[in-house]
Amino acid sequence: MTNIERYTAFDVDGEGGNPAGVVLDADGLGDDRMLEIAAELGYSETAFLFTGNRIRYFSPLAEVPFCGHATIATAVAHAERFGVGSLALQTKAGEVVVETRYEDDRLLATLTSVPPSVRDAPPSLVSEALAALRWTEADLDPAMPPRVAFAGAHHLVLVVSARERLAKLDYDFEALGALMTREDWTTVQLVWPGPDGYHARDPFPPGGVYEDPATGAAAAAFGAYLRELGVTGRVTIHQGEDMGRPSRLLVDIPASGGISVSGTGNRL
Known part of the structure; x- marks a missing residue:
């Protein structure tokens, strides 16, 4: 059994x-x-x-x-x-x-993680994702451009300039899911850079899940994204807060090689 x-x-x-x-x-x-x-x-x-x-x-x-x-x-x-x-x-x-x-x-x-990679996100796909999220380009942080990051699975990374925007997640499940399935994106990594670390939310419609409360694969991919921007060392990702399931992911970004993600676990 x-x-x-x-x-x-x-x-x-x-x-x-x-x-x-x-x-x-x-x-x-x-x-x-x-x-x-x-x-x-x-x-x-x-x-x-x-x-x-x-x-x-x-x-x-x-x-x-x-x-x-x-x-x-x-x-x-x-x-x-x-x-x-x-x-x-x-x-x-x-x-x-x-x-x-x-x-x-x-x-x-x-x-x-496996060796990660980061590539540009075509503007047409970013526009399609924003439409499905019911967001606009004005919501995004111009200092942290959209990218598709990989550390075992592909994730579209979108960084917003205001925590209030991240808090209001009300997206078109079918439209975003269809786009993600077509582009082979496992989740969309939505991020706000706060004073205590990065705050993230991850829609996961291809898996039949509206939102993931803690996404280690996306955290590793985001570590690769940050490295492309010149960031190394440890960063903290806070996720699940808006779902009532607070989660903490510790991401270590070396100068090269795989990205490390740490966390605790409990038997339910």
């Missing part, structure tokens, strides 16, 4: 975070059954770990190549069962190494 576990990742002092399903013994499960389990759970992602540390991720509607919060959840679940250490996960996007350790009596997991 398949053992389905439920965890939350990137919580803040034991509260909030993003729920994920975790199956540590997925050998023998086919695509249809994994998609069925993900749909039954209803979380934005469920992770399935196979022999050899091969891992796959399913939303309620489709498979995605990489999911950050489900990776953190899987690492925490694995550490609880087998002890802390290093896992070299074989994702469809490439190898993702995740380290677990105890910090302040909590399990903390750190994933390091």
Whole structure:
């Protein structure tokens, strides 16, 4: 019998975070059954770990190549069962190494992404995304231009100049979902640069989810975006606040190579 576990990742002092399903013994499960389990759970992602540390991720509607919060959840679940250490996960996007350790009596997991990339976002696609979001170009921060960033999955990055704009998320689910599916964007990373770090919201209509409360893959991609702008070191992303599920993602941006994202996890 398949053992389905439920965890939350990137919580803040034991509260909030993003729920994920975790199956540590997925050998023998086919695509249809994994998609069925993900749909039954209803979380934005469920992770399935196979022999050899091969891992796959399913939303309620489709498979995605990489999911950050489900990776953190899987690492925490694995550490609880087998002890802390290093896992070299074989994702469809490439190898993702995740380290677990105890910090302040909590399990903390750190994933390091595949080599990231950033490319220009064509103005026509940005205009289409803004229309679906019911935003305008005047809402965007001119110092941080739209880009498509990748660190295992593709994300359109849009940075706004006012927290009030980010707080008012009321988008056209069908229109944005169709655009994202067509362009292979897993989420849209909507960001406001605040005095205490970056505040983010992530619509995820291709997965059948209106909004994701903590998106590790998008955080890694945003780290790559920031590096293109000359930022290195650690930054904090606050997500899920407007959903009542506060989440904290710690992003370490080296001068080169993969982007690291850290967070805690809890069994639900």
